[in-house]
Amino acid sequence: MTAGVEIERVSQHYGRAKALxxxxxxxxxxxxxxxxxxxxxxxxxxxxxxxxxxxxxxxxVLIGGRDMAGIGPRARPTTTVFQDYALFPHMTLGQNVGFGLKMRGVARAARQARAAEMLALVGLEGRSGVRPHELSGGQRQRVALARALAVEPDVLLLDEPLGALDLKLRRQMQDELKAIQRRVGTTFVHVTHDQEEAMAIADRIVVMNAGRIEDDGPPSRVYLRPRSLFSAGFMGEVNKIPVTNGQSPLGPLMPGTGTLCLRPEAIGDQGELPLGPARLEEVAFFGTHIRARFAPQAAPDLPLMVHLPQGAEARPGMMTNLFANNPVLL
Known part of the structure; x- marks a missing residue:
């Protein structure tokens, strides 16, 4: 089962503090x-x-068209996966996954079968009798996900569920989480502060700041064509160049007034928008790319961060004519 969610002009205040x-x-x-x-x-x-x-x-707040006012967590068609997993250490994995079904009065045989099915879904087939302390962090996160899905929620809520995992395991779990969501078809609402994680798993990203929505759209659009300066900066590294009536510290760039936003990977020795000559100041090898800091000749105090290909020639002191693609004026 699955359902849509509607948030209609919601505000949340705690005294004078405005959370939403x-x-x-x-x-x-x-x-x-x-x-x-x-x-x-x-x-x-x-x-x-x-x-x-x-x-x-x-x-x-409406779920499946139904107003949720006055309806507590247990009565809502939702379940939540938290960062700390919250597994019962004295229970087996099968008992953990079947716990919600037990609270709903599901017969023992039926919940055991459902628990086994959900453990298989998350890659833990045949491990119903194992206890949580025998698992890795990533495996415990899979059990928490299986437990949440076992009760067939219309909406699954995930509160930074991958935050405690190391980078390699987090990326593996991102792929698995997305694949599981595709298989079960349940509505997923996932909270994170990691923009790479958001882009890896989301159909749609909602960028929030100070209790408001700053941006909302598919990952590629939010990254390449952000709708606010906050969204541009939070979605990854960005160069910001002030423009007034088409003029900037680097000279004439593009019509309009605002802040020109350029992603580091969109700057190089070829492109649609000339930025002029610049001196390479510092370089660092990041594996997938070389991160370089350039000082433009026209405005040395306005550094430009550039991501160069792995094999690019990058010697501090060298001069390069820089160009940019995909400029966004905000």
Whole structure:
């Protein structure tokens, strides 16, 4: 089963503090949406309002078209996966996964079969009798996911579930999480502060800041064509060049007034927008690319960060004519 979620002009205040301010968001049934933003931006507050762990100060939360006002977490068609897994150490994996079904009065044989099915779904087939302490962190996260899916929620809420994992395991779990969501078709709402994680798994990214939605769209659009300076900066490294009536410290660039945003990988020795000659100041090898800092001849105090190919010639002191692609004026 799956259902859509509607957030209608929701605000959440704690005394004078505003955690959310007039937030509206529509999530389609079966969609994988990631709420992305820094600590304190309101993303976890919004997740808690969807899950029924708090009631909004104003506005409405609807799941499957039904107003959730006054309906607690246990009665909502949602389940939540937390970062700390919250597995019962004295129970086997099968008992952990079947716990929610037991609370709903499902017969023992049926919940054992369902638990085995869900463990197989997350790659732990035949391990129903194992206890949590025998597993790695990634395996425990899979058990928590299996337990949440066992009760067949319409909406699965994930609160930074991969935050405690190391980089390699986190990337592996991102791929698995996305594959599982595709198989089960359940609506996923996932909270993270990691923009790479968001781009790896989301159908749609919702960028939040200071209790409001800054940007909302497919990962490629939000990254390449951000709608705000905050979104541009939070989605990854970006060069910001002030432009007034088409003029900038680097000379004439493009019509308009605002801040010209250029991704480091969009700058090189060829492109649609000439930035002029620049001196290479510093380089660092990052494996997939060379991160280089250039000082433009026209504005040495306005450094440009550039991602060069692995094999590019990059010697501090060398001069290069720089060009840019995919410019965005905000």
């Amino acid at each position: 301010e007039d937030v509206s968001l529509s999530i389609a049934a079966g969609e994988f949406v990631v709420l992305l933003g820094p600590s304190g931006c309101g993303k976890t507050t919004l997740l808690n309002l969807i899950g029924g762990f708090a009631e909004p100060s104003s506005g409405r």
